[in-house]
Amino acid sequence: STDAPDILGHAPSMQEVFRAIGRLAQSNATVLITGESGTGKELVAQALHRHSLRADKPFVAINTAAIPKDLLESELFGHEKGAFTGANTTRHGRFEQAEGGTLFLDEIGDMPAELQTRLLRVLSDGNYYRVGGHQPIKANVRIIAATHQNLNERVKQGLFREDLFHRLNVIRLRLPPLRERREDIPLLAKYFLQKSAKELGGEQKILSEAALTFLSAQDIPGNVRQLENLCHWLTVMTPTQQVEIADLPAEWREASPAASAGGDWHTLLAQQAVQMLQRGEPNILDTLTKEFERTLITQALQHTGGRRIEASTLLGMGRNTLTRKIQELGLDGDGE
Template sequence: MKPIWIVDDDPSIRFVLEKALGREGWSTRSFTQIRDVLTALSEVDGQDPERQPPQVLVSDIRMPGGSGLELLEQIRARQPGLPVIIMTAYSDLDSAVSAFQRGAFEYLPKPFDLPKAVELIRRAMEESLREDVAEAQLPLKAEMLGQAPAMQDVFRAIGRLSQSQVTVLITGESGAGKELVARALHKHSPVAGGPFVAINTAAIPKDLLESELFGHERGAFTGAQAQRRGRFEQAEGGTLFLDEIGDMPFDLQTRLLRVLSDGHFYRVGGHQALKAHVRVIAATHQDLERRVRSGSFREDLFHRLNVIRLRLPALRERREDVPMLTRHFLQQSARQLGVEPKRMGSDAMERLQNFDFPGNVRQLENICHWLTVMAPAQLISGRDLPPEVLEKVGPGPVAGTAPGDPLSREQGKEGLAGQDMPAQSPPEGMSPDWVLWLGREVQQLLQKGQTDVWEQMSRRFEAQLIRSALTITHGRRVEAAQRLGIGRNTITRKLQELGIEEDTDQG
């Protein structure tokens, strides 16, 4: 096991921690200055026992020659997965909050209780070891992730089909990742050099779908001012992915059947037959056999599509993949937002694995985006999970929101995209997808050319968090700060910075 590095200019602190950690059987390495730590980091060699990288780093926040926060920034750039515990005095709580914002694993107030300090370091070590294993197992730039037997069957099928251009029908619930499978089939196929064109047949109005698929000639209908190539022509020499094929209108099914049968089609308003050299992959969440029996889907088209069928399992059928997918989405979300990736605590991961995910992988991805924005610390605990998870797998307060008030508007202010959010928990089966409102609001601000979106949205979040907490605590600042997990000085400063007017008890 790699050593624990201790950084503190106080010899008594170093001595106490070295002895306590030594009794646990853990090796340590101590430093008194920031520059010595950075030098040691640049010289680490995993093969040399004398130059092992740290498993955990524990640093004081204020030392001659630099601060622990400066060291934290340097470490985040060099070793982003290394847990860093910042030691600080009670009077320096604002700096501890700043440490969290810069990616600290946890802060340790001075004077500290030694057994609690050892337990905190133990948790950091366990998390670090889990991340080491996860990084070793997680493929770089993976197209699809999954170790469950059902997913391995899908991967094997993609491999077997890699030399074929046969038509494939992908079935599975919404959000399970059917388009990812289609893209993988295209990438590992003889037509990989051609285009991959996708169309969701359920998302396009019936009157426009025919033109979208087959194109149209100039003057074919009102508004057709120029000739237009359809998706079949756009996908020439490659793959056309027809998503949600089960929702295709019945009369268009006949035209699609003709293309699949002899490879020929006509543009809308056209008289010249065109030849399609396209591989077709279709997908649906519908039970096509049932739709055939009900007369809403052509049986002959079904058999044309159902040459090879791949069933994509729901996420609840592959719960062992949830940790790997969660780490992947947290890292992906962090890259998109330009922040450090957060880590899942064991209790939070256990709750996620016990959740049924009615929205499948897409829902897990949305949850990870939510956690990246809303979880208060780098290590995510069970109580930090969003309401949709906590309501199903166990009660508990939700990070950053008052119960039943997921970022609802405050008297017409601080709303997301000008929309009123629900003032109570959503009905059974509904997801409080306020993150979608957030996404739309951010996009609108960016499209308007605003350059202070981060600050603007952060202020709105903070203002709503504090208002909600003060409402719950009937205006008691100290209690509101405790329940939000921040200091009294911090909430007082935020009230002033955000211009929040109070008519409350200051106690």
């Protein structure tokens, strides 16, 4: 596995991510990392850089959603002196800063349309211009992009250029949410409690069996980042070394665990729906339907040892439908 300390996981889905990082070590290919917020997309991008032939050159990250639309172009490509009011000096953009190394474009799904066109041009002919510049500059960077959004959907909605999507989607790595790798929650919690104790100079807190079981049953919508924040909070706020369920913040205790003991799946589904409705989440039907399909297809494929024809017969769907669903739900590995 990788030497990235914050990427931990025994779950098969994470082992697959580690294997992909290893396989991509000698590659210069563009990688698209997909996954919900807080799943660790930037950590994986850093690991890909560290294990690449460009490791001794810069790793430059830019969150395309966090920068105002009118500043993003000069952030990415730089500007010439006098290009616009306030441009008193020539400025090197992120492409130049990452020269020879890796440029990580986070939240690529939010990139404005005109910037998508500029980026596509760089990816297709390897040259770009500073804002206000007339001299082409040769780009020598490896692009790693990430999004928490469904880019296929955004392409269909006309919000993301299809040609740019295909340029970025050379190799796709899907990071699983924590609810798909519950077995890793104890490992991650222990690591983050250790890390927080070291940072804050206090004693390391230990989660009781009951607290660990409780946490492992939660959905944790903010994923690894939310779990890390919780461990930081516990390190500061828990008066004793052992953390019990009662020591958890109220909002965690009030969330009904997804896998509460007993209760058939109808009850659990009802509980899940209530939680999502209370949180005011959009597209609940679509989200839950996809989870339902993902679970059924995953189990059927495990049962048949990956034989799709047999799995499709057992599920009562056509083979082509199953193949399409596998692609739509991101169940087809890293897209190589």
